[in-house]
Structure formats: C-alpha cells, structure tokens
Amino acid sequence: MAEDKRWFEKHAPEMADAYWNFYDIVEGETSVDKLPKALIALAVVITRRCEHCTEYRIKAALEAGATKKQISEVIMQTAIVSGGVELFWAKGTYDKYLG
Amino acid sequence: MAEDKRWFEKHAPEMADAYWNFYDIVEGETSVDKLPKALIALAVVITRRCEHCTEYRIKAALEAGATKKQISEVIMQTAIVSGGVELFWAKGTYDKYLG
Amino acid sequence: MAEDKRWFEKHAPEMADAYWNFYDIVEGETSVDKLPKALIALAVVITRRCEHCTEYRIKAALEAGATKKQISEVIMQTAIVSGGVELFWAKGTYDKYLG
Amino acid sequence: MAEDKRWFEKHAPEMADAYWNFYDIVEGETSVDKLPKALIALAVVITRRCEHCTEYRIKAALEAGATKKQISEVIMQTAIVSGGVELFWAKGTYDKYLG
C-alpha cells in the first residue's frame, strides 16, 4: 500500500527504483560470499555513522551465519584500521616534519 | 636500524608498541577468515579516505587471494552502502517531514 | 534573556558573535538564490551527520519554497554523489591495481 | 573500446551499469534545476573529500552557468555549515553540561 512506502519511494519514485536496482545487484549473488559481504556492509555503516543501518546490518550478519564473536571482531577491526588511518593517511607530511 | 623506524616508532615508542600489538592481534588468526578480513579492511580505509592505506590494502587483498573482480565489487559495495546511509541515518527526521 | 542563550553564547560570547556574524553573511542575500542555498545546506548537514541540523534545514527548505519532491530528490542526490565518491576519490590507486 | 573502460566497468560490469543508471536518473532532468544540482553535488564532494570529484564538479558548475563568485560562495557555505554542525549535532549533551 502507498502508506507503506518509504519517503523517497513516494517523492522520488524513479530515483528510488534506480537505487534499489543498484542495491539489489550489489547485495545479490556476486563473486564475494554472502557472509563476507554482510561483514563488509557492517564495517561501512559503522564507519559512516548510521545507527539504524548498524542495527540492520548486525541482524543481517547474524542471519547470514555470523557469530557474535565474528561480529565483535569485525567491529574491533574497524577500530584498529580506522584508528591506524590517522597514522598513515598523511605519510608525506608526517615524515617531513616528524621523520 | 633506527633510521628505518617510522616517525611514531621513534617519538612515541611505547604507544607504537601498543598500537602494533593491538594491530597484530586483530590482523592475526581470528574467527574471521583472512580474505574477508582483507576486504573489510579495504572497505574501511576507503571510507576513511587514506590513499596510502587503500594501496596497501588492495595489495594485501590480492595477496590474500582476492581477484580484481572481488576487489572491484567490494568497492562498488562501499559505494551503494555508503550512499544508502544518507537515505537511512536520519530516519526519524526524514519520516516526520517527508513521510 | 540570559537563560535563553545557547551554551556557546554564554561561555564563549565573542566567538559566538563572530560565528553568527559569519553565518548571517553567508545565509543572507548573496549571489546564490535562497532556495539553492537551503538545499546545499541540507546536503551538507546530511553528509556531516547532524540530525538536529537536518531537521532545521528541512524545515528551512520547506519555508524557502522547496517541495517534498525536491527535498527528497536532493537527499537521493547526496546518496548517489556521496556513494560515487568511493569510486573516484582514489583514482590513481584504483587504476594502478584494477585498471 | 575495452581499454577505455573504467576499472569498475571492466571488473563489475553489471554493478557499473546499475550505478550509472542510478546516476543518470539523478543527474538528468528532475524537479531541482540544473544549476542548484551542480552546486549541491559540489558541496557533497567537498564535504566527502574527493579532489578528483571536486575538480569535475567545479568544471560542471561552470558549464551549468555558475560564476566563480557563486562557486566560491558555495564553498564558503560548506565551511560555515560544516563548521556549525560541530556546535549543534550533540545538542542534548552540550546543553546538559554546558547549558
């Protein structure tokens, strides 16, 4: 029913169709397995700060067979990798002044 | 040799040791397989804008057995997931005014 | 009245004045029309994850004459552009390993 | 010719098609005028740190009829709005401790 539609499906229906089409192809069967894809998506929504998405992606990861241990370890991995980025992204500048 | 040390290993050696210790434990053998971990790390460094790290992580993914197809698909996945976050993160506000 | 002041107006009054002065000049009459400016501000606060600001900017856009359709399409545009950035920002590295 | 293809068009062709389809619909004729859309896209790619995209979007804005003055003012607007977000996004917490 119309009232079940999301706001962007109501007001921007062609764009919404194109978004979902792109989404479905990426989230469908591809060369990367279902579980890794669920974990990658989780890492991205955490890094990009979307709590709704994080909830959705944790549930999806559990459904894809991930254990709580695996999910927790992925979040720890986002912590070390995301933190490490601060140390490496401006390598040239860091080396020039602090090397 | 000392001159081979990174800037943070020279000037903050205890912190550097602690960083690498954390890093090694996460990047070592854990409940998530090597290939998924390589792809997750790639997704995080892309999302967090570190070109050095992206180069390092693409190489590491290739070494972990990822194909160019898989790596390309992971980057596409960061595009749809990261983009989709814009549509979902402020769900309450979007629904209130646009629903 | 004093109690109506925002926290930064109370504790950092000179900085607050300077902030509002900068804000007023940018948000006032300039070479970009009122409606586009309202939509640009919306795109920025979404991309920078501020739900209060997103609510404020959606209301301001509606008051500036934007339709729900236009606002929805702008949010869809932030999705495709923000997502597309993942594909293009590290062009050199992507081309080197995946080209 | 094949060698003119972008890396994601080569290795993830179906996803690339879906991405471009989504992109074309959003960037095509919609309820928001061409010039505002060019400026919104510019604001997003700046906020999301893509220098290639920023160059592309400045050129596109100039082609869409934007003046240097308008483009400069849009970038100034991203500065005040993006900066202002730091002051407003955690309103509840700020008010609780600093109000």
Added chain:
Amino acid sequence: MAEDKRWFEKHAPEMADAYWNFYDIVEGETSVDKLPKALIALAVVITRRCEHCTEYRIKAALEAGATKKQISEVIMQTAIVSGGVELFWAKGTYDKYLG
C-alpha cells in the same frame, strides 16, 4: 563479574585487552599534560560524531580541571578549524579554477 563486561570484552577478549592496553598507555602519563589531552580527545570525538564519547569526554575534561568556558571555546575551535578545512583541503583545485 562477567555480566559487567562490555560486548567486545566478552566476545573478543584478546582484542579488548590489546585495545585497553593501547588506550591506557596513551591516556596515561605522557609528554602532553592531562588537561590538553582531555581537550584533544574531546575535539576528536566531536569531529568523529560519537555522542556517548562526547558526554564522557566533557565529564573527563571537567574532572581534569577544564572550565565550561574552556570546553565551550574548544568546541568553537573545532567549528572554525573543521569549517576552514573545507576551504583549504583542495587548494590545488580551488586555485586552478577559482584563483
């Protein structure tokens, strides 16, 4: 007691230990004084959008002797510096097209 453990301490105990070890060394006695460190941490959690962390870091700054005035001024500083970044990060491109 086990039920007091954080989720990552339960499911990823070795990583958690390594995280806290790194954290304790950085947050312990170092060459930067306690108050500046409290303010730097505040600036980072604001910029990285963590409301829980912002609350924690404001309380820690107050305990480290910061005044409401100092904390407010630090948040204002994140606004001007973070906003200013939009004007300077793509210097080459800005100068090329707008200089």
Added chain:
Amino acid sequence: MAEDKRWFEKHAPEMADAYWNFYDIVEGETSVDKLPKALIALAVVITRRCEHCTEYRIKAALEAGATKKQISEVIMQTAIVSGGVELFWAKGTYDKYLG
C-alpha cells in the same frame, strides 16, 4: 596586492572577512593556552583529512613550542580515540545484539 589574494578573498570578500574575523578571535588569546590550542587544531585537521592543514598545523605546533614527541603522541591519541569511537558510538545497538 590583489594577485596575492586567496580565491575566496577575491570572489567572496565579505564572507572571507567574516571567516577571518571568526578565525582570528578563536585563534587569538583565549582561555585555552596557545600550545593546547595548536595541538587541538592539529587533531581536528587530521581527523578531517586536510593534508595542507596538517602541514600548517604541525609547523604551527612546533612554533608554539611543541616537541616532536608531543606532536607524535597527539597523533597517536587521535588514532586510539578515533578508533575507540567505532566501539562506543552505537552503544545501544551494540549492547542489544552483542551484549
């Protein structure tokens, strides 16, 4: 001379004046000492990915009397704090599914 002006000083002179006025007040003498302010600004520009700004802020920190050790430790602090944010920002959701 006019040709020494920055692009935004040329094309958006009133906004530029307001920006610099805000900047000067925040960067001038305030309740937070010069050295902490230099370090806070450095942490923000790193977190917000501006290499020009990072170079400028490292030089400014050195001129404000910071040692290489202090600067390195501040960057390490951005790593642990920024990384830690991934573990804490979505506390409610993490606890619900992983607690």
